[in-house]
Amino acid sequence: MGSIAPQFNNPATTTLFELVKARRTYYGLKAESPIADDAIEAIVRDSVLHVPSSFNTQTSRVVLLLKEEHQKVWDIAIQAMEGLVAAGHVPKDMFENHTKPKLNAFRAAYGTVLFFVDYDTLAGIKEKFAIYADKFDPFALESNAMSQYLVWTALESEGLGANLQHYSPLIDEGIQKQWNLPASWKLDAQLVFGAPAGEPGEKEFAPIEDRFKVFGK
Ligand SMILES: Cc1cc2nc3c(=O)[nH]c(=O)nc-3n(C[C@H](O)[C@H](O)[C@H](O)COP(=O)(O)O)c2cc1C
Numbered sequence: 134m135g136s137i138a139p140q141f142n143n144p145a146t147t148t149l150f151e152l153v154k155a156r157r158t159y160y161g162l163k164a165e166s167p168i169a170d171d172a173i174e175a176i177v178r179d180s181v182l183h184v185p186s187s188f189n190t191q192t193s194r195v196v197l198l199l200k201e202e203h204q205k206v207w208d209i210a211i212q213a214m215e216g217l218v219a220a221g222h223v224p225k226d227m228f229e230n231h232t233k234p235k236l237n238a239f240r241a242a243y244g245t246v247l248f249f250v251d252y253d254t255l256a257g258i259k260e261k262f263a264i265y266a267d268k269f270d271p272f273a274l275e276s277n278a279m280s281q282y283l284v285w286t287a288l289e290s291e292g293l294g295a296n297l298q299h300y301s302p303l304i305d306e307g308i309q310k311q312w313n314l315p316a317s318w319k320l321d322a323q324l325v326f327g328a329p330a331g332e333p334g335e336k337e338f339a340p341i342e343d344r345f346k347v348f349g350k
Pocket residue numbers: 156157158159296297298299333336
């Protein structure tokens with residue numbers, strides 16, 4: 134928005150930014166996919182493989198769940214929320230009227246990508262580069278976020294819709310047990326995806342002039 138049509142050397146750059154602009158949050162999703170599971174798997178695998186990390190520490194861990202396996206994530210979330218309701222931490226009517234329908238809408242999608250960070254693997258490098266020790270955990274999360282964004286954009290490029298969720302720590306234990314994942318994998322985000330059942334909502338943009346400056350042009 135508000136940009137001048139630029140001259141790029143490589144037409145793929147224009148295509149890349151078309152995909153960047155087209156990526157949105159889709160909440161209405163169906164349990165269908167316009168592409169084969171192998172194509173989804175390639176998107177996720179190549180994102181994990183090629184997204185950079187600080188000092189090439191490769192701290193991201195990712196699990197792709199499709200169909201019934203995907204539904205289990207949201208069954209775990211519903212069960213965990215029911216536990217909070219039973220314990221009196223969440224009002225029952227809020228759960229029934231708001232939270233449960235939302236979780237069931239995620240469950241009605243086609244797949245979920247779980248994004249984790251393995252912070253334990255950073256112990257050695259924190260010792261080696263003590264001056265950066267407190268930076269490695271945030272760097273690992275930043276690298277993880279890059280994978281999330283790439284997978285999100287690539288899935289939407291292929292005709293899927295997606296939304297990004299954060300139900301940690303509520304679902305951590307259930308997820309780890311269900312798929313027997315290493316305890317050192319710390320869950321960060323859940324990317325829910327499926328064939329879009331509707332359009333994304335309106336999106337407002339704060340003035341870019343307040344958010345971006347250029348010098349020396
Ligand atoms: C780091 C990050 C965390 C987010 N967490 C959530 C979330 O927990 N639940 C949710 O529904 N949307 C979440 N979103 C989606 C944002 O609300 C959404 O991307 C933003 O409103 C812009 O809309 P768009 O994705 O359609 O461009 C998150 C997005 C980002 C980048």
